Amino acid sequence: MKTQVGIIGSGPAGLLLSQLLHKQGIDSVILEKHSRAHVEGRIRAGILEQGTVDMLDEAGVGERLHEEGLIHDGIGIQFNGVNHRIGFKARDTGKTVTVYGQTEVTKDLMDAHAARGQDPFYEAEDVRISGIEAGTPTLKCLFQGKGLEVQCKIIVGCDGYHGVSRQSFPSDVLNTFERVYPFGWLGVLADVKPVSEELIYNNHKNGFALASQRSATRSRYYIQCELNESVEEWSDDRFWETLIHMFGEEVGPKIETGPSIEKSIAPLRSFVAEPMRYKSLFLAGDSAHVVPPTGAKGLNLAASDVHYLTEGLVDYFSTGSTSGLDLYSDRALARVWTAIRFSWWFTHLTHRFPENETHGMAYKLQIAELEYLVQSESAKASLAENYVGLPF
Incomplete structure (x- = not known):
């Protein structure tokens, strides 16, 4: 099997990337080691930044979100027994956040894939990456008891902290930073x-x-x-x-x-891996970074990775230019570290430490x-x- 972009992982990052690429006429294939029911059953965060909402609209999966999502323009900060409201619009941001569970985002994206007849390969076992050094990026796995090989131009790892994608980077290339709370x-x-x-x-x-x-x-x-x-x-x-x-x-x-x-x-915990690209292998979402849930940044950082990567891939496949892909890691990491800082600060502000x-x-x-x-x-x-x- 041949495709332009091979994606590992059918969480929100992988599904959103595939859907946005589809809208631009770019082919992709998703390999997912779990069943659809297992992926849908994950309980995760549910606070979407305005930019994430806009991306879901662009992907054509925002209808249910706007019907069922709860728009918030403030939060409460309580200490010494007193709750203090901090508004967003009043701070001249012009932005809000939307409460809509990650499980629901995943369902909407899965439904969009099913509607176009291109479901991920669920329960793909023993996914392996090869050909990165040789310039022939390939994904291999066992699917329904048979070997499956996907030849790609680009591979994107959206397979989470424990996935194979980051582990496929040479050890002398990758730097990792971690703080366990x-x-x-x-x-x-x-x-x-x-x-x-x-x-x-x-x-x-x-x-x-x-x-x-x-x-x-x-x-x-x-x-x-x-x-x-x-x-x-x-x-x-x-x-x-x-x-x-x-x-x-x-x-x-x-x-x-x-x-x-x-x-x-x-x-x-806070975790960051640098860089987020090695040749034709790219990382997005939790495969590259993890933040404490205090600042509600995990899913939104995955979406911002997808934003930068989609821009680079569209430019590459339409014009042959690699400039967007060359800048991807630096652009994504600049936003990642800003979110890591905010989550670190907010966690230290609100929790009891030893x-x-x-x-x-x-x-x-x-x-x-x-x-x-x-x-x-x-x-x-x-x-x-x-x-x-x-x-x-």
Whole structure:
């Protein structure tokens, strides 16, 4: 089989890239090691920057998003038991964010592929990359018990942190940077009305808590937990009791409780791999970078990678120019590091770190910065500018 662009991974990055290339008349093939049901079942973030929404519209998959998505033009920042609203439009950004689950984005993109009769090769086993050094990029795998070979001009790895794509870079080419945070997020999804129309980020003396949502009737809540804890230690009753306590008298009594649909613990880390290109092999999304979920940047960074890569690929296949592809890694990484910085700052502002316990000054400085944030128009504008997404 021959194609112009071979893509590994059918998460939002791979699917969006393939769909945008299709709109430009560029062929692509996606190999995915899991089933469609498995990919659809992943519970992930659901805050879309304006630029990501615009890209989904460009890809022709924005109809349901606009019907069901919840537009937010502000967030709450709570500390010392008081919730402070920070608006986005009021900060002259002219932008908003949209609450629409990553699972729904994936479904919409999968449906678009099915509608054009070009589903990914689901359950493609033992995907391997070859021919990069020789200039004959090729993907090989087992599909339905038989060998499948895809000859490509370009290969794009959208296969996540543990995927084969980044591992295929020569070790002397790749540099990696990582910060593992000393805590995780315990998340619960439940069919209960959200406590607020907007997200509330809560700095409590016992740790971080977040009131989020997936729809007008489905809520997503998080609390900071230890990395060595297990989901089995947290009954629904214990979770709700802890959450309500952490949100205090102003917000806590308004929280509706109910049976959890999904409950999980996610570790937090920052990770960046440089460069994001080696010859005809490119990285996009989590295969190249991971951010803490605090700033809601993971999916949006994947989309910005796709934006830069699509521009370069369209130019390459239409004119033969490699300038866009040559600039891809630098352009993408500039935005990645800006988002890594914001997520790092926001995480340090809202979470309890070991130094908070052993050195009281750290906590005092944290509260002082929160006070400055909610009182300073410039500080609010900076948070809003980063949260809604910097321009591509």
